[in-house]
Amino acid sequence: MVEIKPLSADYEEYLRDESRTVGSAQSISFPRTEQEVREVLSQMSDAGVPVTVQGGRTGLAAGAVPDGGHVLNLSKMTRCVGLSPARVDESGAIDPDGAFLLTVEPGVVLSQLRKDIEDKNVDVRGWDEASLAAWRALCDAREHFFPTDPTETSATIGGMAACNASGARSYGYGPMRSHVTALRVVLSDGQTLALRRGQAVARGTSLDLVTEQGGRVHVDLPTYEMPRTKNASGYFCAPDMDAVDLFIGSDSTLGVITQVELELVALPRVIWGVSCFFADESHAVEFTRSARAALRDAKAIEYFDADALDILRAQRRASTAFAALPELRDDARACVYVELQCEAEAEATEELWKLGDVLTSSGGSEDATWVARTAVDRETQRFFRHAVPESVNMLIDERRKSDPTITKLGSDMSVPDECLPAVMRMYRETLAEQGLQSAMWGHIGNNHLHVNVLPRDAGDYARGKELFNRWARSVTEMGGAVSAEHGVGKMKRDFLRTMYGERHIREMARVKAQLDPAHILGLGNLFPPDTLPLPVGSEAAGHATDDGTREA
Amino acid sequence: MMNVMVCVKAVPSTTEVKMDPVTKTIVRDGRQSVINPFDASALEVAVRIKERLGATVGVMSMGIPDTQRILRDCLARGADFGVLLSDRPFAGADTLATSYALMRGIDKVRARWAEQGSGDLSLVVCGKMAVDGDTAQIGPELARQLGFACVTSVCEVLEATEGALRVLREVDGGHEEVRVSLPALITVTKDVCNPRMPSITGVRFGMQGPVDVWGAADVGADPGRIGLTGSPTQVVRSFTPERASGSTPIEGDAHEQARAIVDMIKEMA
Numbered sequence: 055m056v057e058i059k060p061l062s063a064d065y066e067e068y069l070r071d072e073s074r075t076v077g078s079a080q081s082i083s084f085p086r087t088e089q090e091v092r093e094v095l096s097q098m099s100d101a102g103v104p105v106t107v108q109g110g111r112t113g114l115a116a117g118a119v120p121d122g123g124h125v126l127n128l129s130k131m132t133r134c135v136g137l138s139p140a141r142v143d144e145s146g147a148i149d150p151d152g153a154f155l156l157t158v159e160p161g162v163v164l165s166q167l168r169k170d171i172e173d174k175n176v177d178v179r180g181w182d183e184a185s186l187a188a189w190r191a192l193c194d195a196r197e198h199f200f201p202t203d204p205t206e207t208s209a210t211i212g213g214m215a216a217c218n219a220s221g222a223r224s225y226g227y228g229p230m231r232s233h234v235t236a237l238r239v240v241l242s243d244g245q246t247l248a249l250r251r252g253q254a255v256a257r258g259t260s261l262d263l264v265t266e267q268g269g270r271v272h273v274d275l276p277t278y279e280m281p282r283t284k285n286a287s288g289y290f291c292a293p294d295m296d297a298v299d300l301f302i303g304s305d306s307t308l309g310v311i312t313q314v315e316l317e318l319v320a321l322p323r324v325i326w327g328v329s330c331f332f333a334d335e336s337h338a339v340e341f342t343r344s345a346r347a348a349l350r351d352a353k354a355i356e357y358f359d360a361d362a363l364d365i366l367r368a369q370r371r372a373s374t375a376f377a378a379l380p381e382l383r384d385d386a387r388a389c390v391y392v393e394l395q396c397e398a399e400a401e402a403t404e405e406l407w408k409l410g411d412v413l414t415s416s417g418g419s420e421d422a423t424w425v426a427r428t429a430v431d432r433e434t435q436r437f438f439r440h441a442v443p444e445s446v447n448m449l450i451d452e453r454r455k456s457d458p459t460i461t462k463l464g465s466d467m468s469v470p471d472e473c474l475p476a477v478m479r480m481y482r483e484t485l486a487e488q489g490l491q492s493a494m495w496g497h498i499g500n501n502h503l504h505v506n507v508l509p510r511d512a513g514d515y516a517r518g519k520e521l522f523n524r525w526a527r528s529v530t531e532m533g534g535a536v537s538a539e540h541g542v543g544k545m546k547r548d549f550l551r552t553m554y555g556e557r558h559i560r561e562m563a564r565v566k567a568q569l570d571p572a573h574i575l576g577l578g579n580l581f582p583p584d585t586l587p588l589p590v591g592s593e594a595a596g597h598a599t600d601d602g603t604r605e606a
Numbered sequence: 607m608m609n610v611m612v613c614v615k616a617v618p619s620t621t622e623v624k625m626d627p628v629t630k631t632i633v634r635d636g637r638q639s640v641i642n643p644f645d646a647s648a649l650e651v652a653v654r655i656k657e658r659l660g661a662t663v664g665v666m667s668m669g670i671p672d673t674q675r676i677l678r679d680c681l682a683r684g685a686d687f688g689v690l691l692s693d694r695p696f697a698g699a700d701t702l703a704t705s706y707a708l709m710r711g712i713d714k715v716r717a718r719w720a721e722q723g724s725g726d727l728s729l730v731v732c733g734k735m736a737v738d739g740d741t742a743q744i745g746p747e748l749a750r751q752l753g754f755a756c757v758t759s760v761c762e763v764l765e766a767t768e769g770a771l772r773v774l775r776e777v778d779g780g781h782e783e784v785r786v787s788l789p790a791l792i793t794v795t796k797d798v799c800n801p802r803m804p805s806i807t808g809v810r811f812g813m814q815g816p817v818d819v820w821g822a823a824d825v826g827a828d829p830g831r832i833g834l835t836g837s838p839t840q841v842v843r844s845f846t847p848e849r850a851s852g853s854t855p856i857e858g859d860a861h862e863q864a865r866a867i868v869d870m871i872k873e874m875a
Contacts, residue, residue: 328806380800403813410806420810424803428640428679429619431803 056083056090058097061125068125071111071118072206073545074461079106079120084130088240088312091126095310095574096244098124104577105242107306109160109210114464115543117217117305121578126310128212131159132166134176135313136185137192140235150195154188155235157315160212164204167211171199171318198318201227204539205440212311217541218286218303222439225499226353226395227319229284229539231302236315239301239308242570245269247297247309254297261297273300273568276561278554283468284500285535287542288550288580289562300565305541307576308569322395324402327426327435328409330418331386335359335482337417338388339475342498344412345392346471351405354393355499362442362493363389369445376441380434383422390498391439446493446506453510460509463518466546467525468502469534480528481505488517502538526552544578551582608661608728608768608788609719610652611712613748614645614680616673617738641676644733646683646801648794652731653684653802655766662686662724664715668696668707674817682804682812689715693821698834701739705747707832710825712752727752728768730791734759745793755790761797 059065061079069077080103085091098105104123111118140153156176158167170176174193178186192198202214203221213219215237220229227233236250245265247254254263259275276291289308290299301308332338342355358366363382370376392409396402410420426432450462469477481503485492491514496504505525507518526536526549536542536549551559563581567573616639641649652663665680667673668691677688691711699707716727730752735742742758749756757775764783765772772785776795786792804812822832830836856866 329803378800380803403809406806406809410810413806420806423805423807425682425806425809426803427809430640430643430646434803 055093056085058083058094058124068108068111068127069120071113071116073114073116073119073543075116075119075544077106077119077121079123079125082125082127084127086130088238088246091240091310091312092244092246094124094126095240095242098574099243099572102572103574105574106576107216107310109213109216110163110208112206112209113213113217113543114466114540115217115537115545117541117543117576117579118213119544121544123574123577128159129161129210131161131312132163133159134162134170134178135159136181137188138184139188139191140317148188148191150191151320153320154192154198154318155315156318157236157313158211159313160210160215160311162211164209164211164214165207167200168207172197192318195320197321199321200233200316200318202230202233205443211314211316215302215311215314216304216306217543218539220284220286220539222354222356222497223393224284224539225355225497229286231290231299233317234298234302234314235317237298237301237311238313240310240312241265241271242309242572242574249298249301251296251298256293256295256297258293259291261295261300263297271569273565274561275300276558276565278558278561281468281533281535282470283534284497284502284538285468286539287535287537287546287553289565303541305543305576305579307566307579309575322397324396324399325432326394326402326406327432328392328394328406329424329435329438330390330392330413331383331422332388332390332418333385334417335388335478338390338498339478341390341413341416341418343474344416345409346499348408348412349392349394349405351394351396351401352392352499353395354391355497356391356439357495357498357503358389358442359494360387361491362446362495363387365445365449365493366442369441369448376445379438379441380424386422391435442495446508450508457511459512460515463507463509463515463522465503465505465522465525466537466540467529467534468500468538469529469532471501473532473534474498474501477501477529477532477534480525484521484524488521490514490518490521500538501534523548523552542580547580547582550580607725608655608659609725610655610661610663610729610731611715611727612645612649612652612663612665612680612685613708613730613732613744614649614665614667614676615642615733615736616640616667616669616676617642617736639672639676641679642733642736643796644735644737644794647796647798648731648733649680649683649685650799650801651763651794652729654763654799655729656684659766659768661728664689666691666708666711666715668692668699668704671819674819677817678812678815679804681815681817682808683802684808687815688817690817690819691825692819695822695829695833698837699832700837700839701741701743701747702838703832703836705744705751706836707825707827708744708748709751710827711820714820714825726789728788729771730754732791732793734793734795742793745791749791752791755786756792757784757786757790758793760792760794763798
């Protein structure tokens with residue numbers, strides 16, 4: 055039995071995550087196996103103690119910050135469990151160019167996973183013969199990789215699944231959800247679900263699940279329409295959807311993910327990064343729209359605005375840590391980074407010429423570009439892209455010395471393709487109207503910009519927060535998402551209500567009540583306190599029990 | 607207008623180099639090779655001089671045919687032309703034979719400039735050393751062969767004119783400011799400047815720009831002074847040193863300690 059420890063001063067760091075909010079809890083455990091997770095959940099469920107699930111605590115939406123009760127920290131569940139090929143031919147031979155499916159526990163850290171795959175150094179002790187055969191095939195095959203690439207590589211795989219994480223390459227590869235083929239989930243009463251894509255599918259909006267212990271759970275799926283854009287806001291729902299998708303992005307409110315089967319895909323042989331600099335933001339927007347249509351092999355399209363570039367210039371002058379950054383041209387007032395991934399240099403070259411044509415016709419210039427074709431140049435560009443948020447954080451840390459109450463306010467909203475110019479206009483006009491300092495960067499290929507308000511004082515901070523509420527309403531009107539990749543957690547649950555409306559929030563709450571009738575998982579995530587916990591016998595919970603749809 | 611030559615070397619991209627068991631030299635299959643990082647800085651120094659003063663920048667390497675890929679990348683980053691010295695008789699060269707071959711190649715470039723009435727060579731820029739061989743000998747040897755003044759380990763170019771350079775060089779315990787009249791050869795450290803990335807315009811030029819491949823006969827090299835034949839250095843054996851562990855404390859005052867060390871060295875010999 056795993057030890058349930060009191061949350062003493064030694065464990066205070068587990069009350070926080072990267073959202074910089076601090077919660078409270080009475081106890082904490084660090085299970086190492088699924089069985090231990092089951093035992094903890096059974097115990098907490100019986101006692102009615104809320105449970106907050108944690109991985110690397112790198113989330114920005116406070117999903118892992120406890121709101122009382124117990125902290126279930128999965129960082130000790132770090133095993134790679136097994137491997138299988140995605141495709142075998144009629145003779146049973148493994149396709150070395152095809153995908154491989156790696157099953158990992160939720161505490162596996164992304165940076166370690168990447169390194170282990172790159173070095174072909176996964177710990178295969180205890181694997182069965184089929185997994186070992188697949189492993190040997192993977193070692194002999196060309197290089198493979200896991201495509202989801204959030205900026206914070208100390209994130210855990212479980213956390214990434216819980217918030218449907220994504221990153222720059224989501225433009226080409228989609229979010230986490232696109233690369234998860236199976237899950238194991240422990241429900242709040244300790245029962246387990248083994249979910250494989252295609253095997254547990256809803257009929258319309260009705261989903262019936264059978265636990266490994268023989269329990270039956272009926273779920274009435276919500277009826278809202280998902281936005282036509284990158285989205286990590288609330289429960290995924292669609293007619294005839296797969297059960298795997300319900301748990302991905304659920305912010306640990308429906309069950310505890312104890313295994314994730316990840317898709318590793320063949321690494322393209324040629325990867326070129328191209329940073330394009332523009333004298334005006336409108337040209338960058340025009341370029342993005344044209345590049346999306348013209349470039350077949352673009353896997354990432356990222357943006358940095360003039361304010362972000364200016365902050366970077368200042369940090370480069372002030373700090374030796376940034377001295378290795380390449381010099382930015384004085385006339386660069388916007389930058390779009392495009393990553394091309396191809397199978398051969400000839401294809402990449404053709405794409406590069408196309409990119410140059412689009413650039414020229416959008417008001418840019420082939421001279422004002424950086425093309426990274428070597429590992430050293432790619433590393434320089436990576437350093438540049440990551441230096442932007444780092445520089446902004448340093449600026450805010452400096453301001454916090456005089457006013458500790460202010461923090462950076464970062465948006466995470468996305469809109470459909472056709473709304474990109476409109477949303478950019480909205481950001482610019484409202485920021486200017488409020489007189490707020492800002493810096494904008496992010497995934498412009500997905501119309502998903504992180505607009506960061508940089509408050510100078512408490513007044514700026516309050517105006518910034520109000521502005522975010524306005525943006526949430528406008529983005530919703532455009533058919534967008536209030537959270538595109540960070541998840542909702544506790545920070546954005548008010549936006550979620552704006553996005554889906556009261557009725558649909560109630561539908562989401564019903565899903566939670568059906569899967570977690572004791573209302574112990576992820577207290578405060580997704581739902582404002584006045585929506586949950588619902589007392590047993592209320593409309594939503596009653597639906598689950600009165601129908602006899604949940605029986606162990 | 608100035609004429610500048612930059613010497614570059616293709617080096618393995620990883621530290622896991624393979625050694626040829628017979629020749630005891632590094633196996634260079636070209637696939638994994640990259641530009642020596644010091645040489646990337648050397649090119650950037652030359653291109654900045656070109657941007658400030660106007661200059662023609664040539665880049666030269668000795669290596670296998672695949673090294674053209676690296677020269678073309680140098681063109682993408684601002685060089686105007688490339689020359690690859692690639693011929694079987696050049697193979698197995700030590701630093702003396704390499705610097706002789708480079709000198710012959712540079713002489714041929716100078717002859718071409720003379721024919722075109724484009725003036726003579728003003729400056730040669732080399733990386734301080736290559737990360738695979740670590741000898742730091744090519745620059746000074748080439749300067750001697752060319753009869754140029756030589757300034758090594760330049761970490762900052764303070765001033766450049768058509769007639770002279772004022773530079774800062776790294777020396778033990780600090781820096782030394784040096785003014786050198788041109789023509790001259792300088793070797794540079796990695797800190798001298800951050801190499802630029804090519805633009806799309808640069809990449810286009812890199813693919814189409816002039817890169818010549820010259821053999822030993824093309825540059826009129828004396829067969830006795832190139833390749834293995836022209837190399838007084840012979841690698842007798844290469845091996846991975848065994849890691850010795852443990853330490854022997856030496857007691858006493860400085861004089862006694864020095865004597866004990868001398869005795870130990872004598873014992874080892």
